[in-house]
Amino acid sequence: MAETRQWRLASRPVGEPTSENFELVTVDRPEPDNGEVLVKTLYQSVDPYMRGRMRDAESYAEPWDVGDPMRASVVGEVLESNAGQFSAGDIVTGDLLWAEHAVADANELQPVNPDHGPISTALGVLGxxxxxxxxxxxxxxxxxxxxxxxxxxxxxxxxxxxxxxxxxxxxxxxxxxxxxxxxxxxxxxxxxxxxxxxxxxxxxxxxxxxxxxxxxxxxxxxxxxxxxxxxxxxxxxxxxxxxxxxxxxxxxxxxxxxxxxxxxxxxxxxxxxxxxxxDYQPRWGEALERLSQFVQNGDVQYRENVVEGFENAPDAFLGLFEGENIGKQLVKVAEYDG
Amino acid sequence: MAETRQWRLASRPVGEPTSENFELVTVDRPEPDNGEVLVKTLYQSVDPYMRGRMRDAESYAEPWDVGDPMRASVVGEVLESNAGQFSAGDIVTGDLLWAEHAVADANELQPVNPDHGPISTALGVLGxxxxxxxxxxxxxxxxxxxxxxxxxxxxxxxxxxxxxxxxxxxxxxxxxxxxxxxxxxxxxxxxxxxxxxxxxxxxxxxxxxxxxxxxxxxxxxxxxxxxxxxxxxxxxxxxxxxxxxxxxxxxxxxxxxxxxxxxxxxxxxxxxxxxxxxDYQPRWGEALERLSQFVQNGDVQYRENVVEGFENAPDAFLGLFEGENIGKQLVKVAEYDG
The missing domain is CATH 3.40.50.720 (NAD(P)-binding Rossmann-like Domain)
Structure with missing residues (x-):
């Protein structure tokens, strides 16, 4: 059976997080049920808000449980689809896992059109x-x-x-x-x-x-x-x-x-x-439309700071607290062949 | 020539103010020019915001100068009027001085109708x-x-x-x-x-x-x-x-x-x-109208904490920081004979 790798929360950080708080595990690759798709991660996002999820405290989002895979926004390629909305080969974005592969409800994914610009921007300036x-x-x-x-x-x-x-x-x-x-x-x-x-x-x-x-x-x-x-x-x-x-x-x-x-x-x-x-979910598209125009006409520029390799995802996250990134901090998990 | 007493800022407090920061002086009673009235203070207000005026720092109001009489809201009786709006014997309220008597531009005073309730409320629940x-x-x-x-x-x-x-x-x-x-x-x-x-x-x-x-x-x-x-x-x-x-x-x-x-x-x-x-100056009357109704029908009750005697005004002010007052802290400077 095919396998995949996930980063899990090994322990809750006290103060500054360290690599000790993360655990890389290999698991069976999940299979999509009806209405679900299997996504191969191409880019994974790391964001400052994730620090809050590692804490065992009430906030605007549920904390992550120790031992569970952590969540992240990703851009990925549909490998298998059991949903009408997507076909194998489609590029999508959504809130998935710190994982090389993950299944997701098709309704919780958005399509990414590679013709509109680099697909990684769906995690940054156009995300x-x-x-x-x-x-x-x-x-x-x-x-x-x-x-x-x-x-x-x-x-x-x-x-x-x-x-x-x-x-x-x-x-x-x-x-x-x-x-x-x-x-x-x-x-x-x-x-x-x-x-x-x-x-x-x-x-x-x-x-x-x-x-x-x-x-x-x-x-x-x-x-x-x-x-x-x-x-x-x-x-x-x-x-x-x-x-x-x-x-x-x-x-x-x-x-x-x-x-x-x-x-x-x-x-x-x-x-x-x-x-x-x-809170702005209902007005998400309105913002993206404007931002796309600004990016296309050069009024808004962006940079990405790309760390190569899924195994380096925790380092990419920890670098946020050192201010290492110029622009959006990303992890490149797999090559996009599009 | 008639005299009056004023409290002046003797020095700027460092930390908690003390009676050392205040100086009681006797001066000639001022005389009203054209458009002005001479007011005899009946009640003087002391308020927490005054602490800010004692400080030499930019804030929403100019700081008081050391050596100058301090300012306060008062309710008083018009003794002499050189303005058409008021006559001797009228009860008025306004931003005057920590003083037994003061002159004021008649345009900066509001009339107080003693038939509408105790005149002191113009410094508290109806002020x-x-x-x-x-x-x-x-x-x-x-x-x-x-x-x-x-x-x-x-x-x-x-x-x-x-x-x-x-x-x-x-x-x-x-x-x-x-x-x-x-x-x-x-x-x-x-x-x-x-x-x-x-x-x-x-x-x-x-x-x-x-x-x-x-x-x-x-x-x-x-x-x-x-x-x-x-x-x-x-x-x-x-x-x-x-x-x-x-x-x-x-x-x-x-x-x-x-x-x-x-x-x-x-x-x-x-x-x-x-x-x-x-900021609510333009809507002052709207609030007072409602508050008057609530006070009259008993929906809003109030208390006053009255310190007797002009010489005790600094103590009344200092008491604010000890939490001594229940309700509005006032200084009764002279008897109202109305």
Missing amino acids: MPGVTAYWGLNDVGDPKPGDTVVVSAAAGAVGSVVGQLARLSGARVVGTAGSEAKIEWLTEELGFDAAINYKETDDLSAAVDEACPDGVDVYFDNVGGPITDAVWPRLNLDARVAVCGQIALYNETEVPTGPRKLAKLIETRATVEGLLVS | MPGVTAYWGLNDVGDPKPGDTVVVSAAAGAVGSVVGQLARLSGARVVGTAGSEAKIEWLTEELGFDAAINYKETDDLSAAVDEACPDGVDVYFDNVGGPITDAVWPRLNLDARVAVCGQIALYNETEVPTGPRKLAKLIETRATVEGLLVS
Whole structure:
């Protein structure tokens, strides 16, 4: 019988996750029931939100169980279909497993048209991160021409799209990132007005001051922690803070207090709102259509950071917390012959 | 020439203010110019927001200058009028001084009709605190029948009105306060469903859990700090946090970090918004009309904590930080003979 490999959650991390928390197992390749298809993974996504699933705590999603295969968005090829919607050879995307092969309900997969661009973009600029950026910025952040928009983790899969969309809205755009290569990409290729290398800055507050002489109207926060502390005092009247991620804090084991300095919100009447892309499921297609246009006409550029080999998936995930990725972090699991 | 007394800011407090920060001076009684009136203070308000004005830092209002008389809302009697709007003997309210007498532009005063109830209510339930409660709750908190509404400093001038208005909206209402007398007032007279004495609770989180079995839909925050930390993890999906005051933190000299645990907002898509009553100036009368009806028909009750004597005004203010007041804290400066 054919086999496949899966990455399972071996143990829950305490603080920073390590490779010890992952276990690679070989199992029988599953077979599709009626209405299901067997998918061969070509690209697997690793995302910061996965850190939350490894934790045994209530959140917006069920935690993963220790011993179970972990879940991930993938782009893959249909090997066998027992569903009318798909045929062998079709390229699909969906929420599957950290696995070389997986079966899925055909209703939970979306077709990917390889003629529209590289299939891997269905996990990035034309997938969940792109839609997060699109609705998070436009619905929660709501930038206006002349606004100053600050985005943290600006060279990441979400942040890089947020910044470019904000620029298209006529805003002044400032990003934070953690390497000179990222800063260069943001300012010289993506059109950011300024970018701050938070790892090389002695005084983050002064850097934000300098980059935002008119204060901050929209803060799209992917990281939390010290960068948020530096942006907070510069919030303008009626500023909007879109809380999308808090990767700087995901590995904290002990955070003694919750929100502080909320008096800044009284001063500014600013609004802080959490966003989750699944709320925008009904408007997913609307975002993808716009993003596709922007990518095609060059208004939105993207990068992918591709780690080769399924066995390296945990390393690709762990690299997110080191800020190793420019653009979308992907694992290439198998070659696409299309 | 007639004299009057004023309290001036003697020095800026570091941490908790003390009586050393105030100076009582005797000066010539000012005379009204054209368009002005001379007002004899009957009641003076002391409010938590005044702590911010004592600080030399940009906020939603200009800081007071050291050596200048401090400002306060007062209810007083017109002694002399050089303005057509008012005559000697009229009762007025406005933003004047910590002073026994002051002159004011007649356009910046509102008439108070003594037939509508005790004139002191113009500084409390039918003044700035009442309007803050009305619009803060209804515009920012937006409670629905069945919601659980938590209000901190619930026995204060704003909180006590917020809780009663939330109850009228069909919500389950939970308050926090710092004495058994306050708890008794909230639960036995004002109709709160539960109240937590935070000074007598070993485990604030467990107390909030017990009082809010269905979580928290609206949190009207007057205090910040540990009470906010206890409410935060219990926020429900789409919860609204109205940030009205942070009195627990106003005297902190060193707050090392800003907001933490914002990931809770991603989980819940909750909104945190600061509110300032001056934004509702155009809708002030609408709130007062409703509040007057509620007070007249007994749906909204109020208490006043009156300190007698102008010389005790700083003590009345300092008492706010000790949680000494049940209801609105006032200073009775002169007898009203109406």
